[in-house]
Amino acid sequence: METLSYLGQGFGVATTPFNLFTALCGTLIGTIVGLLPGLGPINGVALLIPIAFALGLPPETALILLAAVYLGCEYGGRISSILLNIPGEASAVMTTLDGYPLARQGKGGIALSISAWSSFIGGLMATIGVVIFAPLLASWAVAFGPAEYFALMVFAIVCLAGMAGNKPLKTAVAAMIGLFLSSVGIDSNSGVYRFTFGSLGLSDGIQFVVLVLGLFSVSEILVLLERTHRGQKAIQASGRMLFNLKEGASVFLTNLRGGAIGFFLGILPGAGATLASAVAYMSEKRINDQEGTFGKGDLRGLAAPETANSASACGSMVPMLTLGVPGSGTTAVMLGALTLYNITPGPLLFQNQPDIVWGLIASLFIANLMLIVMNVPMIRIFTKILAVPYWALVPAIAIITSIGVYAVHATTFDLFLMIAIGVIGYILRKFDFPLSAILLGFILGGLMEQNLRRALSISNGDLGILFSSPICWGVWALTALMIVLPMLRGWRRRLRTVRAGG
Amino acid sequence: MIYQRVFLAVLLLVCAILAVIAFGYHAPFSYEPVGPRAYPLLLLTLIMAGTLYLLFRPGTITLGEGDEHLDRHVLAKITLCVVLFTIFAACYEMLGFIVSSFGFAVLMGRLYGGTWIASLIGGVLMSIGFYWLFDRILDVPLPLGILSSLEF
Amino acid sequence: MSPSTFQPFSGARLLLSVACLLGLAVAQPAMSEEPRRPECIAPASPGGGFDLTCKLAQSALVQQGLLSSPMRVTYMPGGIGAVAYNAVAAQRSGEEGTIVAWSSGSLLNLAQGKFGRFDEQAVKWLAGVGTTYGALVVRADSPFQDLDDLVDALKSNPGEVVIGAGGTVGSQDWMQTALMARAAGIDPRAMRYVAMEGGGELITALLGSHIQVASSDIADTMPHVESGDVRVLAVFAEERLPGELASQVPTAIEQGYDINWPVVRGFYVGPDVSEEAYDWWVEAFDTLLETEEFAQLRADRDMFPFAMTGDELRQYVDEQVALYRQMATEFGLIQ
Numbered sequence A: 001m002e003t004l005s006y007l008g009q010g011f012g013v014a015t016t017p018f019n020l021f022t023a024l025c026g027t028l029i030g031t032i033v034g035l036l037p038g039l040g041p042i043n044g045v046a047l048l049i050p051i052a053f054a055l056g057l058p059p060e061t062a063l064i065l066l067a068a069v070y071l072g073c074e075y076g077g078r079i080s081s082i083l084l085n086i087p088g089e090a091s092a093v094m095t096t097l098d099g100y101p102l103a104r105q106g107k108g109g110i111a112l113s114i115s116a117w118s119s120f121i122g123g124l125m126a127t128i129g130v131v132i133f134a135p136l137l138a139s140w141a142v143a144f145g146p147a148e149y150f151a152l153m154v155f156a157i158v159c160l161a162g163m164a165g166n167k168p169l170k171t172a173v174a175a176m177i178g179l180f181l182s183s184v185g186i187d188s189n190s191g192v193y194r195f196t197f198g199s200l201g202l203s204d205g206i207q208f209v210v211l212v213l214g215l216f217s218v219s220e221i222l223v224l225l226e227r228t229h230r231g232q233k234a235i236q237a238s239g240r241m242l243f244n245l246k247e248g249a250s251v252f253l254t255n256l257r258g259g260a261i262g263f264f265l266g267i268l269p270g271a272g273a274t275l276a277s278a279v280a281y282m283s284e285k286r287i288n289d290q291e292g293t294f295g296k297g298d299l300r301g302l303a304a305p306e307t308a309n310s311a312s313a314c315g316s317m318v319p320m321l322t323l324g325v326p327g328s329g330t331t332a333v334m335l336g337a338l339t340l341y342n343i344t345p346g347p348l349l350f351q352n353q354p355d356i357v358w359g360l361i362a363s364l365f366i367a368n369l370m371l372i373v374m375n376v377p378m379i380r381i382f383t384k385i386l387a388v389p390y391w392a393l394v395p396a397i398a399i400i401t402s403i404g405v406y407a408v409h410a411t412t413f414d415l416f417l418m419i420a421i422g423v424i425g426y427i428l429r430k431f432d433f434p435l436s437a438i439l440l441g442f443i444l445g446g447l448m449e450q451n452l453r454r455a456l457s458i459s460n461g462d463l464g465i466l467f468s469s470p471i472c473w474g475v476w477a478l479t480a481l482m483i484v485l486p487m488l489r490g491w492r493r494r495l496r497t498v499r500a501g502g
Numbered sequence B: 001m002i003y004q005r006v007f008l009a010v011l012l013l014v015c016a017i018l019a020v021i022a023f024g025y026h027a028p029f030s031y032e033p034v035g036p037r038a039y040p041l042l043l044l045t046l047i048m049a050g051t052l053y054l055l056f057r058p059g060t061i062t063l064g065e066g067d068e069h070l071d072r073h074v075l076a077k078i079t080l081c082v083v084l085f086t087i088f089a090a091c092y093e094m095l096g097f098i099v100s101s102f103g104f105a106v107l108m109g110r111l112y113g114g115t116w117i118a119s120l121i122g123g124v125l126m127s128i129g130f131y132w133l134f135d136r137i138l139d140v141p142l143p144l145g146i147l148s149s150l151e152f
Numbered sequence C: 001m002s003p004s005t006f007q008p009f010s011g012a013r014l015l016l017s018v019a020c021l022l023g024l025a026v027a028q029p030a031m032s033e034e035p036r037r038p039e040c041i042a043p044a045s046p047g048g049g050f051d052l053t054c055k056l057a058q059s060a061l062v063q064q065g066l067l068s069s070p071m072r073v074t075y076m077p078g079g080i081g082a083v084a085y086n087a088v089a090a091q092r093s094g095e096e097g098t099i100v101a102w103s104s105g106s107l108l109n110l111a112q113g114k115f116g117r118f119d120e121q122a123v124k125w126l127a128g129v130g131t132t133y134g135a136l137v138v139r140a141d142s143p144f145q146d147l148d149d150l151v152d153a154l155k156s157n158p159g160e161v162v163i164g165a166g167g168t169v170g171s172q173d174w175m176q177t178a179l180m181a182r183a184a185g186i187d188p189r190a191m192r193y194v195a196m197e198g199g200g201e202l203i204t205a206l207l208g209s210h211i212q213v214a215s216s217d218i219a220d221t222m223p224h225v226e227s228g229d230v231r232v233l234a235v236f237a238e239e240r241l242p243g244e245l246a247s248q249v250p251t252a253i254e255q256g257y258d259i260n261w262p263v264v265r266g267f268y269v270g271p272d273v274s275e276e277a278y279d280w281w282v283e284a285f286d287t288l289l290e291t292e293e294f295a296q297l298r299a300d301r302d303m304f305p306f307a308m309t310g311d312e313l314r315q316y317v318d319e320q321v322a323l324y325r326q327m328a329t330e331f332g333l334i335q
Helices: A002-014 A017-035 A041-054 A059-084 A090-104 A108-143 A146-163 A168-181 A208-230 A245-250 A252-266 A272-288 A299-315 A317-323 A329-340 A354-387 A390-409 A413-430 A435-458 A463-467 A470-501 B002-023 B038-056 B072-094 B097-111 B116-137 B145-149 C011-030 C049-063 C079-089 C104-111 C147-156 C172-183 C198-207 C218-226 C275-290 C292-300 C310-330
Strands: C039-042 C072-075 C098-103 C124-139 C162-165 C192-195 C213-217 C230-235 C262-269
Touching: A002 A017, A002 A059, A002 A108, A002 A354, A017 A041, A017 A059, A017 A354, A041 A059, A041 A329, A059 A090, A059 A108, A059 A299, A059 A329, A059 A354, A090 A108, A090 A208, A090 A272, A090 A299, A090 A435, A108 A245, A108 A252, A108 A299, A108 A317, A108 A354, A108 C198, A146 A168, A146 A272, A146 A435, A146 A463, A146 A470, A168 A435, A168 B038, A208 A390, A208 A413, A208 A435, A208 B072, A245 A252, A245 A299, A252 A272, A252 A299, A272 A299, A272 A435, A272 A470, A299 A317, A299 A354, A317 A329, A317 A354, A317 C198, A329 C049, A390 A413, A390 B072, A390 B097, A390 B116, A413 A435, A413 B072, A435 A463, A435 C192, A463 A470, B002 B038, B072 B097, B072 B145, B097 B116, B097 B145, C039 C049, C039 C079, C049 C072, C049 C098, C049 C124, C049 C262, C049 C275, C049 C292, C079 C098, C079 C104, C098 C104, C104 C172, C104 C262, C104 C310, C124 C147, C124 C172, C124 C198, C124 C218, C124 C275, C124 C310, C147 C230, C162 C172, C162 C198, C172 C192, C172 C213, C172 C310, C198 C213, C198 C218, C198 C230, C213 C218, C218 C230, C262 C275, C275 C292
Parallel strands: C039 C072, C039 C098, C162 C192, C162 C213
Antiparallel strands: C098 C262, C124 C213, C124 C230, C124 C262
């Protein structure tokens, strides 16, 4: 009950007019920063911390601003994913799969509003989850050791197979290229430099931003050149901008499942958000994709990763607040912000400064609400991006992309790398290799290899460690289920056709 | 189809070369039995197996989105676009962001069907506007290059 | 103080700011002119130790009025400073306003030849501004009470104790673990060593009992000591550290193991920066390092006092790199 009173206090603080206004500004700034490819929550949050400090905002207002910017950036990233097919960050990759086809069908507005709505549900579920499970969450995050992470990665990769559709081999090759690319750079177990060819720009591996902007942004620019040559124009969003009740209801169960997946995976420090959106999408496809509409503009395929992603954004605050361990790059920056205000996140924060913790959780919720209040009326404006003629839009995308990539290392090496990746990406796209599989393989691969090897160095080479905890058993069981389920369904369908035939 | 096979063959060759390189990775200290070379070698082998299968079972090859055949004009334009990008990258630090992105934006604008005037206006607005937006407001430092003697 | 642009200007404030600016202008001739476009390169992603070092300089230099225009922080991650080192040693060698953060970890990699074609003479070492120390950490309920317990366990069966660290083979965390093993008379190859990525993963693994001992540094550890979740077996400093809680932590030296492993943080500038600009920076840091406010800012970031600039620092860097090179050779990391 104590938590509820603290939460009430948190809401009391968050809903003063000044703080509501701050949240509104934060979501607006965040949305604009997130919209720019290559810039994400890290930039948005890092940008506003010094300003908040210089303005002399009190800690709770600053926290609200940060939470609002964080969620605003996440949402802004969706806009470029859906309208331009350019995911700005890892967790937005799955959004392009069904979001971009929707935009190509002229339903950009509906896609954006479903995305905002799903994010809201996800945030709401995660907030409730934090309130109910708060004391247990720290031990859940800590219970995941290398062996458990490895099992989880295998599970995610098995889920990835669900993406295959009608071109299983090409999907597999693409995923393996991604898995392979993750091994470039210093091997964090042995310190050996792999496939760097003496280049220091590759010493930490291929940066995700470079890979994603190369594969998606540069290749999209080349595809747009083809369209210009053929005289095609962008398909603008027409008619309805908001989803209707029927569409909302059709994704509701998806929202619930996505929110649960997002919350529990988001808590895990590391790949939380990406893993959550990928697993949510794949499992939704496994459960629902009877007609094969996923990947061609299915609203459920958009709602699943969006809900999961937003739930995990809230979830990733948990390890930061309870353990003082950043769950993602953004939370690492937020940790820095908290120390500016003499708040030391860590195991004692829940005990010593509960007002701050619950204030932050309440602000996440308020920020979610603001996001939907502010962005829904603006969807019409966002979809106007599609009305910009190519001769202005493409150079703008190209230049912003280059800025995003340059910002990673502040060296031009990454620009050249991005162009090379982009050309290869364009060729792969022409030959129908799914680029999103490369990206997911890339994210999961490094975690899978390193955690396997860590687990084995803990156990001195004994494979038994991979099956040594209840969490491992649970994850392996889920993996088995993911393999068996489609087989079972295929078998049942065959049975039915046999019966119908007989 | 023939292009796709050429691509697959090149992919196969690259993987083979990388595998040879990977074979030489050896750690002075290794605390687990897997070591640094097992994982890349395994994946390269799998990619090569997949590629070989695609090469010899052309029935499995599908064509991509709206995959009309690229005629020579489109191909020339795409090459030009990539070359522009590369020159842009090369000039990025040397000439500075404003100058290089101005030139890049004008030429890209032309390539994507803009008139000279529209492209020029677009180039001026974008190069200065983006510099101001990113460097000044969003605090993403950009190189000034030859303009660094002018303090903005 | 420069005028704050965030507050509304009143007449009196405007006058005050003008007076301040004039005051600065009058005070200037004592020092040569301050460099234009001051920038601090943090050779890592936002949020890490290098970011912290840059932010420390950023807030302190402006707070003390040593810089009139705000210093910006640029991120240039890659190879614990290798990318930034190469950029500043070659392409950006003459930028007078640019300082780059370094740590002992950068020196260690430099010594192992991981910084490409450049050695420690390629840049101008400017200042060392703070330090932390390596430490061995266990969970509060661990059977190990002191370093002797750990060494005994290692001696009887080195494969029994799982030691985790935030870095790969050849990193600072690995080096201090290997030194510890060597002091206990154990082959570093016989240890059970697990390389995690960064301090966050490490502490999580320790709290979850996936590893038994964490080889970390004292700054990363103190918040968890405070909460009572972990204990520090030994800190690798020459003598006990200042601070209420930190002073209770025994050193390795007092327990009879001669290991001293400071992790110094500081700044360097490009090789072609003029002597005047270099002297300006040295003087600025000399002034800064003496102020109370800076000591407070440093303590807030869990760092301990360390102050060295100019030639003194150059000599220190040379000695450290030579020492690291010798260690790396002994351990067989470089031939």
